[in-house]
Amino acid sequence: MNLQLLQTRLGYTFRDAGLLQQALTHRSHSSLHNERLEFLGDSILNCVVASVLYDRFTGLDEGDLSRLRANLVKQQSLYEIAQKLELSQFLRLGEGELKSGGFRRPSILADTLEALLGAIYLDSGFDAARDVIRAFYIPILDTVDPRTLGKDAKTLLQEFLQSKKISLPTYNVVATHGAAHSQEFEIECLVPKLGIQVFGRGGSRRAGEQAAARLALEVAGQALQKSPAAGRKAKPRAAQLKLAGIATVQDTAPSDEPATAEQSTKDARGDAKQQKQAGSKSA
Template sequence: MSEYRSLEDKLNYQFNDEQLLGLALTHRSFSNVNNERLEFLGDSILNYVISLAIFQRFDSASEGELSRMRSSLVRKETLAEIGRELDIGELIKFGIGERKSGGINRSSILADAVESIFGGILVDGGFLNASSVITRVFNKRLEKLSSDDFMKDPKSLLQEKLQDMGEPPPDYIIISTKGKSPHEVFEVACISRVLKKEARAEGASKRKAEQKAARIALTEMDRDR
């Protein structure tokens, strides 16, 4: 029996070329011929399949909300959880040093291996098979996903996201005020060192302008992921 049979059963997919699965489970510490190229493919198809799935499920969600939902599913932490559920740690080929240093349990390595497996299925069985496996693997998480969790006000979401990154809250600066009360228009800039550039927006009040700027900042952060 193949050493990968249990994993293939969990994936509900049997490789035609089992060497591809072996390659997907080969860490760079083990060989120069490793899973990094398959990881590149897997990351691409994973983002596409998950993007399409949430686009079809949440037809009223904004671009920013869809981006945040996708990020919650394809982030390294989620992929590492899936890797543990699939018990792939023991199957990954490591160099001696990496194995001794705990690579078998390292989240980043497990996450990369999961993406590599998806890439391997794409090469081995084509797009439809890879898409089907990804959808099955993520099905429970997709079912639990709620757009309400991603529709908090943008300022709160941005502050929470920055806190998770160990960053301070953003600064909001009034750039200009146009018109006279009660028809004033405020232009506000949202500034954080994690943003490539300040996020600017206009609104009929300072608060509305800040919320719009925070939404733009969130979208930019999701794009830069």
């Protein structure tokens, strides 16, 4: 285990090698593990990220700053940083965790990263920990949009439509798939003014709505870029499912859905025409 390589990636060299070892030690490995360091590192991380956001985004209010911080310090964000450090190769895990793939588990990697920050604080003080955290996050903040980071698709779609003075979308459950214990919901999202009708799927109604909202937001943006004053015609449901990448489109099969009034009229006319032709032949 080349701990010097890890320290190079962190941009920090420990004076007390024991603190580094402890920060990398999971509770499954030994009694001297990293959970207390994780607690300390979590607090320092939140403080430093809050300070960075406060200085960088002077026009944002408390609510937006809180949203940004929550998104930046959540488990997934820490896991992605840990992945860049290739932290998994330095973990000290018990035999059970090693066999179960604990070195790949996002929660373990995120917790270990926080423990490292706590260890740096104890080793050299707050400024050293702050410098390491800033080195992690400044490149991230250079590439994100503070107005949208951390917002879910439904919120972004709502804000987008409101900015264009367009009525809010409606969501409808059109189908459920699978057994009762593992249902998948198919959700329709409609934006009538733009002629948008898209479908999303998810393991819950909320997840399905989010999937549909993401697609609707993409289509709405494209529609307004091409023709700000005109809406886009809704694509057939099968085409939307293919576009969303949420279902495999099968060969066209007879529909169990009730026919529309227009279709019923066409069918009636067709039947009458066939009957007339048959009568003429008989005569």
